[in-house]
Amino acid sequence: MGAQINTDYSKVQQNYLFSTIAKKVSEFQVANPGKEIFRLGIGDTTQPLGQTVVKAMQDAAARLGDVKTYTGYGAEQGNLPLRQALANQYTSRGVELTADEIFVGDGAKTDSANIQSIFGLDNIVAVSDPAYPVYVDTNVISGRTGSAGKDGRFDGLIYMPCNSDNNFMPELPSRKADLIYLCSPNNPTGAVMSRERLGQFVDYARENKAVIFFDAAYAAFISDPDLPKSIYEIDGAKECAIELNSFSKSHGFTGVRLGWTVVPQKLVAVDALSEIGFTTPGQINGLWKRRQTTFFNGASNVVQAGGLAGLTEEGMKESRELVSFYMENARIIREGLSQTGLKIYGGTDAPFLWMKTPGGVDSWSFFDRLLNETRVVGTPGAGFGQAGEGYFRLSAFGHRDKTIAAVESIKANLKL
Amino acid sequence: MGAQINTDYSKVQQNYLFSTIAKKVSEFQVANPGKEIFRLGIGDTTQPLGQTVVKAMQDAAARLGDVKTYTGYGAEQGNLPLRQALANQYTSRGVELTADEIFVGDGAKTDSANIQSIFGLDNIVAVSDPAYPVYVDTNVISGRTGSAGKDGRFDGLIYMPCNSDNNFMPELPSRKADLIYLCSPNNPTGAVMSRERLGQFVDYARENKAVIFFDAAYAAFISDPDLPKSIYEIDGAKECAIELNSFSKSHGFTGVRLGWTVVPQKLVAVDALSEIGFTTPGQINGLWKRRQTTFFNGASNVVQAGGLAGLTEEGMKESRELVSFYMENARIIREGLSQTGLKIYGGTDAPFLWMKTPGGVDSWSFFDRLLNETRVVGTPGAGFGQAGEGYFRLSAFGHRDKTIAAVESIKANLKL
Numbered sequence: 001m002g003a004q005i006n007t008d009y010s011k012v013q014q015n016y017l018f019s020t021i022a023k024k025v026s027e028f029q030v031a032n033p034g035k036e037i038f039r040l041g042i043g044d045t046t047q048p049l050g051q052t053v054v055k056a057m058q059d060a061a062a063r064l065g066d067v068k069t070y071t072g073y074g075a076e077q078g079n080l081p082l083r084q085a086l087a088n089q090y091t092s093r094g095v096e097l098t099a100d101e102i103f104v105g106d107g108a109k110t111d112s113a114n115i116q117s118i119f120g121l122d123n124i125v126a127v128s129d130p131a132y133p134v135y136v137d138t139n140v141i142s143g144r145t146g147s148a149g150k151d152g153r154f155d156g157l158i159y160m161p162c163n164s165d166n167n168f169m170p171e172l173p174s175r176k177a178d179l180i181y182l183c184s185p186n187n188p189t190g191a192v193m194s195r196e197r198l199g200q201f202v203d204y205a206r207e208n209k210a211v212i213f214f215d216a217a218y219a220a221f222i223s224d225p226d227l228p229k230s231i232y233e234i235d236g237a238k239e240c241a242i243e244l245n246s247f248s249k250s251h252g253f254t255g256v257r258l259g260w261t262v263v264p265q266k267l268v269a270v271d272a273l274s275e276i277g278f279t280t281p282g283q284i285n286g287l288w289k290r291r292q293t294t295f296f297n298g299a300s301n302v303v304q305a306g307g308l309a310g311l312t313e314e315g316m317k318e319s320r321e322l323v324s325f326y327m328e329n330a331r332i333i334r335e336g337l338s339q340t341g342l343k344i345y346g347g348t349d350a351p352f353l354w355m356k357t358p359g360g361v362d363s364w365s366f367f368d369r370l371l372n373e374t375r376v377v378g379t380p381g382a383g384f385g386q387a388g389e390g391y392f393r394l395s396a397f398g399h400r401d402k403t404i405a406a407v408e409s410i411k412a413n414l415k416l
Numbered sequence: 417m418g419a420q421i422n423t424d425y426s427k428v429q430q431n432y433l434f435s436t437i438a439k440k441v442s443e444f445q446v447a448n449p450g451k452e453i454f455r456l457g458i459g460d461t462t463q464p465l466g467q468t469v470v471k472a473m474q475d476a477a478a479r480l481g482d483v484k485t486y487t488g489y490g491a492e493q494g495n496l497p498l499r500q501a502l503a504n505q506y507t508s509r510g511v512e513l514t515a516d517e518i519f520v521g522d523g524a525k526t527d528s529a530n531i532q533s534i535f536g537l538d539n540i541v542a543v544s545d546p547a548y549p550v551y552v553d554t555n556v557i558s559g560r561t562g563s564a565g566k567d568g569r570f571d572g573l574i575y576m577p578c579n580s581d582n583n584f585m586p587e588l589p590s591r592k593a594d595l596i597y598l599c600s601p602n603n604p605t606g607a608v609m610s611r612e613r614l615g616q617f618v619d620y621a622r623e624n625k626a627v628i629f630f631d632a633a634y635a636a637f638i639s640d641p642d643l644p645k646s647i648y649e650i651d652g653a654k655e656c657a658i659e660l661n662s663f664s665k666s667h668g669f670t671g672v673r674l675g676w677t678v679v680p681q682k683l684v685a686v687d688a689l690s691e692i693g694f695t696t697p698g699q700i701n702g703l704w705k706r707r708q709t710t711f712f713n714g715a716s717n718v719v720q721a722g723g724l725a726g727l728t729e730e731g732m733k734e735s736r737e738l739v740s741f742y743m744e745n746a747r748i749i750r751e752g753l754s755q756t757g758l759k760i761y762g763g764t765d766a767p768f769l770w771m772k773t774p775g776g777v778d779s780w781s782f783f784d785r786l787l788n789e790t791r792v793v794g795t796p797g798a799g800f801g802q803a804g805e806g807y808f809r810l811s812a813f814g815h816r817d818k819t820i821a822a823v824e825s826i827k828a829n830l831k832l
Contacts, residue, residue, distance in 0.1 A: 001594075001625070001686055002594060002624060002625025002626060002685065002686045003535055003539055003594040003595055003625060003626050003627040003685040003686060004535060004536040004538060004539055004594065004685065004686040004687070004688060005534060005535055005536060005685050005686065005687050005695060005699075005700070005703060006533065006534050006535055006536050006537075006703070007536060007687070007688060007689050009534065009703055009706060009707075010689055012706070012710075019492065019709065042489070044488035044489050045486075045488045046483075046486065046488065047483060047486065048480060048481050048482055048483045048486040049477070049480045049481045049486070050481075051481055053481075054477045054478060054480065054481035057473070057474075057477040057718060058473075058474040058477050058478070061465070061470045061473040061474050061477070061718075061722075062470060062474070064464060064465045064470065064668075064671075064672065065464050065465045065466075065467055065469075065470035066464055067462075067463060067464045067815075070461075070462065070463065070464040070465070070668070071671055072460035072461045072462065072668075072670040072671050072813075073458070073460050073670045073671055074671050076435065106522060106673075106713070106716070107713050109712075109713045110711065110712055110713060113710060113711040113712075114711060117422065117557075118421060118422050118425065119419055119420060119421055119422055120420040120421060120422050120423060121422075122420060123419055123420055134710060134711075137710050138710060138711060141533075141707075141710065178417075178418060178419040178420065179419055208418060209417070209418025209419060210418060210419050211419040252480075252486070252488075254488040254489045255480075255487055255488050255489055255490050255714070255716070255717035256480065256716055256717060256718060257522075257713065257714065257715070257716045257717075269418065269419040269420065269421050270417055270418045270419060270420040270421065271420070271421050271423070272420060272423060273423050273426055279421060283421075284421065287421060287422070287425055290425060290428070291425075291557075293435065294428075294529060294550060294553050294554060294557065295526065295529040295530065295550075295554060296525075296526055296529075297522070297523050297525045297526060297673065298671070298673065299673070299716075300522070300671070300672055300673045300715075300716045300718070300719050301671035301672060301673075302473060302477075302672060302716070302718055302719065303716050303718065303719070306477075306718075397488075399483075
């Protein structure tokens, strides 16, 4: 018959959410030449790298230009000093991890997309609703969900709805789940899971031998000391959770590309082929290592040098300044829009704000209205799942003047 | 039951080839402290980046450190000037490609590992034997091959043996293949496919609606003007072939990470869900775009800036010097070892040399002998497949003095 395509691709939405937005913005710009756009949309960062990071990358490039200091392929899991520095960050929060439990990658998107591949296709997957589209799409493409119904939902997925009734914190899966995606601080809602709720998930996972994928890419934005920055702050989490994190937002690395994934040696799951029916300690860690050494060749050495510098005392000072800058944006958006009567969630321990669309209008219609009436680009909540319908995401990653201008434009021009 | 692991991982060899070698070398070093090792093994580069590339990466880092020139996420398929520069390189060889047919990635390993994922699991895969292990391993892990037999071969794969009888050039698959991996110049044999043989594969693919994955990562090492550097030099290849390439060896980017994949708009395959039964032009290109935008977030912007500089006139001059340096190593190895009576193939238009093990000893035993008797590390041919048994790969990517020392050590110490 010939080479057949993977027809599971036909089951995902035709366009990736942010591609669709980019296309709409581009069309608006063509139709409205010269009009400035205020982007509170994709969550792309705007503030520069710290000088410590810049210098470290420049020095790394210089070393690669000298035969005496040139290096080729990097270490399999990432450079050891970088993994050690990451482990030390956990230690400072009371979490003991070893460098061999940390895998350096090229960003949390890649790892959160690929982590499902070391698990079987028969696992039942639970996702928050709304959720970062990558969690759903990668499971659809991998053949774990079947086709979507008319409402856009997949029968093969368990949705954990997040809304104002539960403070946008997912509740335990309604039926038995094997793989559970959690993101806290949450993209898109900006909600942070409490220690108690996260503890319930860890207990659930241990009881049901489920595995939690904990996306902590926005952990640096948590200022409330009572909120967990890592799932491993919860007792027992090392036996049931993989954590993903990133330099993208804490250090401005969205285009530079660096992240890491923690696969504890204690983590176990079901291995139908083994005599005991379960994996032995270290086996899941080894599976991810095999996956990464087969399908990946490491994050760029220049970038890893930048990341290492970003974890030094000076680099962390620059990171905290960056985080503070964006959180001041979040405050400006939250307080400014709240004055207009718009209902705003998030934005206190997360760089995202989650807005109820006024008058209950659907979120793509609100996207068009906001763009046309105020020239502000946001992200329609429906793009993150059915429970996101009627909501709208705003990001705090803009320039200060543009953020202020966007808030003023909404206040002045949005027909509420 | 709980979270189940992907049991297809149990079907691949336990250790990635180069991890096993690294372990053996490490053990030798512990047992023989202070003894220098000569590495002609993994194919890791040793010569520095060109200064044009270094400066471009340093400038890119500086731009990212300035709020006025900072940029976040890059363009979906890679920066347009880089894709345009790559397209121009093909034009100079008489191949017309557009920038939207080129996808910038973080290296040919990643792309050659992932390219299979946009095709269905029922496709029959053909690989050269010996072959780069990633082609086989990624298909095993994805569930396309079943388990290996006692001989290490997978019934689900078609092997195309390459040996001295066919000048190490694969012959057409013995039964109907849907997806065909070709690598030319070849890793590990150093053989380059002739225009005639490549033409036979293109004809075969068009007749059988098969798709060829053409790994051209070593194309820069071809000096013979009659040998094809791109499969698109063959008429009709755009309808049936995806080409993968890399900056790793031509520009010393093994640790820097940059590559690209060409998916022509004309490429078509079978789409069982479509009315016509085949994909429409552009559909495979769109599938790969969807794959990359869902599972990947682009190569590092700093690295892409380095790659773009590497394609300028000055950057290409540095690349040619780098290639010449390594090819002089290849000449030294080839001529030196030939004097001892060892039978050497490759190394004229490729940075790899393929040696018949003396006395027909198996290639892992020869690995141990070579390490213990001469302190030279190479790669056992059996690590690349059954037809590699009795052969041994040497790489020309070493330092000049170490390469000479390795050759001298083999000449002086190997008990032939």
